[in-house]
Amino acid sequence: MRRLYLILGDQLDRDSLIFNDVDIENDCFWMAEVHEESTHVWSHKQRIALFLSGMRHFAQELREKGLPLWYHSLTDAKFDNLAEALAHTITTEQPQEVWCVRPGDYRVFESLVNTCKQYDVPFKQLNDQHFLSTPKEFKQWADGKKQLRLEYWYRELRKKYQILMEDNQMPLGGKWNYDQSNRKSFKKEGPKSVPKTLSWQADEITQTVIELVNEKFSDHPGTLDQLHWPVIPAQAEQALVRFFEDCLENFGDYQDAMWMDEPFLNHSLISSALNMKLLHPLQVIQTAEYYHREKKAPLEAVEGFIRQILGWREYVRGLYWMHMPGWLDMNALQANQDLPDFYWTGETDMTCMSQSIKQTLTYGYAHHIQRLMVTGLFSLMYGVDPKKIHQWYLAVYVDAVEWVELPNTLGMSQYSDNGIMASKPYVASGNYINKMSNYCKNCRFKPSEAVGDDACPFTTLFWTFLDTHAETFKNNPRMGFMLKNLERKTEKEIADIKAQAIKIRHSIAQNKH
Structure with missing residues (x-):
């Protein structure tokens, strides 16, 4: 085998760099469902099912495209963790190289790198094009600054991608940030109307996953009568359209508000789809801008929504890769109580x-x-x-x-x-x-x-x-x-x-x- 291409559960990106230089005669894609990814923290049944269903749908697409795929199923239960599964494939297939898009979890990154070192196989890490900046770019921006505040990184990315801008350098409407306008409560009368959420009929893959999770992880928290979240891009896009059509107008005003027995209100419900790479953030951002410029959605709402994706999402990722693994052990306030x-x-x-x-x-x-x-x-x-x-x-x-x-x-x-x-x-x-x-x-x-x-x-x-x-x-x-x-x-x-x-x-x- 020339190359083994790893695809992780949060990398279901149909346009990933990992597909750019594939020799289907000599390369192979690799995906693995392993017990540890659901048990290293006591994962919610909805969370487990979402990732497994998303992975299995993605694997089905790869096979339909004729791409070679080595898929370790949790049903087989051969391997407890990703390192064991990867080690098995390396020893049996002997790839010359292992390639992977940068993982979203330092623990997983370290595990994969160490496994490849152990078996003396070169490990190549690709940039994740699903983000609009790289950890390297963030670090270059951060160097020499005493404080790294979201607002200034957000402005840099607004300029780079010309999002909500006038004349290249000026923010649309004259202000970079409308956060002060996005803090209203519902008052005594409550929300006037709450948009309906979407649900999708479980197909055979999702139904099989639901049954598997309820059997193998029966003692885990949460309920799983049905899976409430998109598992393929078409469903994610439906969720996005629902937000723009039904929720965006009131999202800005009431994004911080809460109400009894109303879990969703005007929120987009697309964060899991973004984080699994079912939606591309630039597509989401540009569509939001279109709704302001062409459909007159309130600028305060559109800017507040875009800030969460172009600003906050990129900012926290840059900080994560700057400060890991040490961040996990920080405890500045010396807090030591058990979780109630x-x-x-x-x-x-x-x-x-x-x-x-x-x-x-x-x-x-x-x-x-x-x-x-x-x-x-x-x-x-x-x-x-x-x-x-x-x-x-x-x-x-x-x-x-x-x-x-x-x-x-x-x-x-x-x-x-x-x-x-x-x-x-x-x-x-x-x-x-x-x-x-x-x-x-x-x-x-x-x-x-x-x-x-x-x-x-x-x-x-x-x-x-x-x-x-x-x-x-x-x-x-x-x-x-x-x-x-x-x-x-x-x-x-x-x-x-x-x-x-x-x-x-x-x-x-x-x-x-």
Whole structure:
């Protein structure tokens, strides 16, 4: 064999560089389903099924095109991990080289490289053209800068690709960023209408996968009566059209809002399709711009959506490859608590947590504010060990690939990196959740109360967090307002809040199973 071309579960890109120089007589493609990719974290059944179904549909396409493919199926259960599967193929087929697009997970990258070294086979890594920048370009931009903020990298990419630009260098509408316009709540009346989501009838491949996952991973979290997510490009494109036609107009205003029993609202639901490479980000971005220029979709909504893909997605990937593998062991706030059991069940009196977690267990999905300012916020203020909350996010969300999940969790959400990614920890009391949702109106806790039987755990832990870390953040200008408010509290008030926090911790510990 001349070359063995590896294709991973998040690399289902029909236009990948890996197809550019194939000799079908002497080369072979390689895909592997292995147990470890579902068990190195306790993966959600929806997540497992999504990747397996996507891989099997992709493999079917390769075979239909007449491309040679070596496919290790989980049904055969020959190999526990990718290294074992690759080692077997190398020893039996003896390829002269192994080629692979850059993996999205440092653990997988290291495993593949080490296996090839062990068997003395050259390993060639190809750029992932599914991104609009490379880790090398990001590092060149980052060199010499004291702080690496999303806004400035985003502007560079806007200029490079001429997205929402006028006269090459000026942003359309005169502003680079409309984030301040994208923070509305639904108020008392709630959302006027919620767009319908799409569902797809499971074909034979997907139905087989559903049965396999329910059998082999029956004790894993989540439900899998049906798979809720696109597994082929045609389905992903249908999901994209649904967003632009039905959701985009209200997406900007209400992208941070939450509402009881409404898991999807105006969100696009395409992140898993993007991360598996079923949609190309530039296609998505340019279509969004078309909807503004030709169909008059609000600029604030279009810019906010594009910023998540052209800005945030590229930014976190650049940071990931700059700081791995060391990022995984950072713990700037010395957090060491276990993850509360209710993260796996949703069984808690905190309505916001119950709503966010139970929908996650059903769909493998929660939108960014539910992740950052509900489940992530509680973990941060409770003091969960960063690795444990990282493993939970990686396990339960269908769009979780480590290059995007780890920076968002350890950097943005948990501040374990001491500010590499975020200029301050994202902490807030229950009043924030009350402002952005109707969760608190359906909860036995009162968001304004920090002490007593009705005290909101978020509010109690907010003040306790500030008191615990006041010295750490005293010179952080973005924390000044919060710390000034803390200083206004009397010693007795602080003591009572700390006592309430102990009660909260004791109650959570008592409910461990």
